[in-house]
Amino acid sequence: STILQWTVELGSCAASDNVTISNYSVSASATDAQTCNSTIAALTGNNPAPGESGVWTSFTPGVTYDNASIYNTGAYNLVTGFNTFVWTLTNAYCSDDAVIQVEYIDPIANAGSMQDLCENYTFMAAQNPAPGNGTWEVITGSGTFDNSAAFDAFVSNIGIGTNVYRWTVNDRGCIKTDDVTINNNQPFASAGTDVTTCNTTANLNAIPAGAGE
Numbered sequence: 001s002t003i004l005q006w007t008v009e010l011g012s013c014a015a016s017d018n019v020t021i022s023n024y025s026v027s028a029s030a031t032d033a034q035t036c037n038s039t040i041a042a043l044t045g046n047n048p049a050p051g052e053s054g055v056w057t058s059f060t061p062g063v064t065y066d067n068a069s070i071y072n073t074g075a076y077n078l079v080t081g082f083n084t085f086v087w088t089l090t091n092a093y094c095s096d097d098a099v100i101q102v103e104y105i106d107p108i109a110n111a112g113s114m115q116d117l118c119e120n121y122t123f124m125a126a127q128n129p130a131p132g133n134g135t136w137e138v139i140t141g142s143g144t145f146d147n148s149a150a151f152d153a154f155v156s157n158i159g160i161g162t163n164v165y166r167w168t169v170n171d172r173g174c175i176k177t178d179d180v181t182i183n184n185n186q187p188f189a190s191a192g193t194d195v196t197t198c199n200t201t202a203n204l205n206a207i208p209a210g211a212g213e
Contacts, residue, residue, distance in 0.1 A: 024093035026052055030085070030100045036174035038078050041102045045071040045087035052091045059084040078104040107132045111167035111180035118186050120158040124165070126151040126180075132171030139164040139179060158184045 002021040007014055030045040048054045048071065056068045058075065060083040066074040075085065087098045112125035126134060128151050136148045136155075141163025146154040155165070163182045168175060192205030 024091055026089040026091055026094050026096045028054070028087050028089040028096040028098040030087040030098040032100045033102045034172065035078065035102060035104055036106075038080070038104050038106065040074045040076055041078055041083075041104070043073050043075050043085060043087070043100075043102070045098060046089075047071050048089055052089050054087060054089050057086045057088065059086075075102070078102065080104055080106045105171050105174040107169040107171040107174050107176045109134075109167055109169040109176035109178040111165065111178040114181045114183070116183045116185060117158065120160075120184055120186060121154070121156040122158065122182065124151065124153045124155060124167075124180075126167045126178075129169040129171070132169045132174075134167055134169045137166050137168070139166050141182075141184075143182070155182075158182055160184050160186060 002023070003018050004021060005016055005018050007016040026049075028046065030043070033041060033044070035041040043056060043065075045054060045056070054069060054071055056065055056073065056075070060077075060079055062077045063083070064076045071087070075083075081104065083102045083104060085100050085102060087100070089096050107129065108127055109129070110127035112127070115122055115125075124136065124145075126136075134149065134151055136145050136153055141161065142157055142159035143155045143163055143165060144157040146156075151167070161184060163184065164179050165182060166177055166179050168177045195203065195205075
């Protein structure tokens with residue numbers, strides 16, 4: 001508290017009176033955050049001083065808390081993008097708010113649809129991962145990507161049969177994956193070696209067609 005004195009003088013006479021100024025202000029603070037998980041985010045505000053109490057509120061509908069009265073608590077059911085939270089400190093006389101943003105980063109990993117080919121090359125058809133980055137890798141089979149970081153990469157040397165490629169998207173440390181199957185149904189044809197004959201007939205030695213060919 002601060003005591004101030006007010007003095008009035010009139011000639012040789014004076015009168016004084018005191019007033020007490022009591023500062024009961026509070027100061028709320030909290031920290032912005034990012035999360036890769038929609039089911040929980042860690043909220044961090046400042047610890048209430050003795051005689052103060054705190055409470056978390058949000059502008060995101062459906063958000064729940066472990067305990068909304070604790071300065072470091074968990075929040076659930078965030079929406080993709082920015083979620084606004086308010087940490088409010090209150091005492092018997094005053095209150096103060098700290099507004100923060102908690103960003104839920106939810107990368108979109110879509111490797112595209114399955115392809116059935118009659119050749120050993122194709123263009124991939126993943127969804128553009130912006131603002132994140134993506135990378136292709138071979139899970140089963142074979143394939144060579146001209147640019148493994150391109151969502152529409154050209155892939156060659158696709159193995160005969162079933163090939164599975166994985167598209168991994170990383171957006172500021174939040175990672176999601178999706179797999180796509182590329183079937184190379186190209187048949188194999190071999191007529192055998194050349195034949196030299198002195199007769200009007202010749203024996204041909206083609207490799208027999210496989211099942212379904």
